[in-house]
Amino acid sequence: MAVNNELFKGTLQTIILNLLSENERMYGYEITQKVKSITQGELLLKEGALYPALHKLEADGLLETSTEIVENRVRKYYSLSQSGENEVVNKLQEVKDFISQLQLLLNLKTSM
Amino acid sequence: MKLTKPQIEQVLGCIKQKCSSYIDVQMEILDHVATSIEEKMTVDGKLNFDDALIKTRASFGVMGFSVMEDAIMTGLKRKYAKLFIKNFFSFFKNKYILLFVLIGYLSFKFQEILANKVDAFAIYISMCIIVYGIVFYTLFSKANRQKKIMANSISNIYLSCSGSFLLLIFAIIVKTKMLTFYGFPATQLAISILIPLLLIYIISALKTAKIGAQESKSLMEKYSILFKMV
Numbered sequence: 001m002a003v004n005n006e007l008f009k010g011t012l013q014t015i016i017l018n019l020l021s022e023n024e025r026m027y028g029y030e031i032t033q034k035v036k037s038i039t040q041g042e043l044l045l046k047e048g049a050l051y052p053a054l055h056k057l058e059a060d061g062l063l064e065t066s067t068e069i070v071e072n073r074v075r076k077y078y079s080l081s082q083s084g085e086n087e088v089v090n091k092l093q094e095v096k097d098f099i100s101q102l103q104l105l106l107n108l109k110t111s112m
Numbered sequence: 113m114k115l116t117k118p119q120i121e122q123v124l125g126c127i128k129q130k131c132s133s134y135i136d137v138q139m140e141i142l143d144h145v146a147t148s149i150e151e152k153m154t155v156d157g158k159l160n161f162d163d164a165l166i167k168t169r170a171s172f173g174v175m176g177f178s179v180m181e182d183a184i185m186t187g188l189k190r191k192y193a194k195l196f197i198k199n200f201f202s203f204f205k206n207k208y209i210l211l212f213v214l215i216g217y218l219s220f221k222f223q224e225i226l227a228n229k230v231d232a233f234a235i236y237i238s239m240c241i242i243v244y245g246i247v248f249y250t251l252f253s254k255a256n257r258q259k260k261i262m263a264n265s266i267s268n269i270y271l272s273c274s275g276s277f278l279l280l281i282f283a284i285i286v287k288t289k290m291l292t293f294y295g296f297p298a299t300q301l302a303i304s305i306l307i308p309l310l311l312i313y314i315i316s317a318l319k320t321a322k323i324g325a326q327e328s329k330s331l332m333e334k335y336s337i338l339f340k341m342v
Contacts, residue, residue: 027143027147028140028143028144029143029144029147029148029151030147033151046173047144047171047172047179047180048173048175048179048183051140051179051180051183051184051187052182052183052186052187054183054187055183055184055186055187055188055190055191056186056187056190058187058191059187059188059190059191059194060190060194061194067139067330067331067334068334069334069337069338070143071114071115071146072115072116072117072120072338073120073139073142073143073146073338074139074142074143074331074334074335074338075143076139076140076143
């Protein structure tokens with residue numbers, strides 16, 4: 001299913017933060033594959049969306065990074081910082097509230 | 113299926129042709145591309161390395177690796193800007209503010225002593241020599257030689273920009289030369305305020321550059337181990 005990127009964008013940071021809260025630390029490609037496997041291929045997280053979001057979260061101090069040599073290359077791991085751990089709860093609540101409001105709005109529209 | 117070292121080097125060569133020469137950018141793209149190739153070759157056992165590389169490159173779209181390059185650059189600029197601002201404003205706390213007021217007061221008194229003996233421009237030239245001495249020493253010191261690391265280059269921007277601060281001081285000296293403020297010479301007052309601010313700016317820029325240099329050094333060590341570069 002081709003998912004509208006604009007719909008995905010708004011919740012992308014929350015998705016990344018939530019994945020990292022469940023997996024401790026992940027690298028870029030691993031995040032794309034995790035999204036693909038959880039949604040059974042319905043949602044595809046492209047590099048063009050993932051890396052700006054990851055680097056924005058890092059710049060905002062919500063993520064920390066570390067590098068390691070893995071299989072003949074340097075791998076950059078992302079993990080939640082202390083403020084990232086605090087923020088993930090708020091972000092999840094924001095999305096849940098938004099989804100419930102959206103359902104309300106769309107149900108109203110379809111019933112009209 | 114895991115890629116061999118020559119295959120990793122081939123992927124790196126391909127990335128070097130298509131994107132920036134910064135090693136931190138190249139390393140992040142390399143891991144993503146190499147993992148993607150490995151995954152494709154694992155899923156389709158008949159797919160060879162060259163075809164998997166072509167497929168992976170195509171998956172980046174018309175913009176190619178520049179999507180990742182731009183994201184990394186924008187992220188680093190934002191990260192170090194925030195760090196610099198945080199460092200700068202950390203000096204406006206009670207424990208430092210008294211120290212900087214004292215420095216301002218001492219520079220005012222120092223100018224009073226030198227009045228009629230030394231011109232304001234002579235003080236300005238001395239300031240320029242000291243500031244540029246610090247900037248050039250830091251930028252060209254051994255700890256700061258990771259020119260091919262984007263994090264290092266971006267973290268040095270604030271230090272390089274201290275010249276703009278000196279230009280501002282120069283403009284103020286020129287504009288206020290004959291003016292007085294509540295009976296005090298305006299130039300003398302302005303310099304007394306700007307010297308502590310310049311000091312705060314330089315210290316904040318140095319702290320930001322130091323963090324960038326530390327991050328770059330750690331990455332450069334790993335890169336040197338892998339690709340035998342000194």
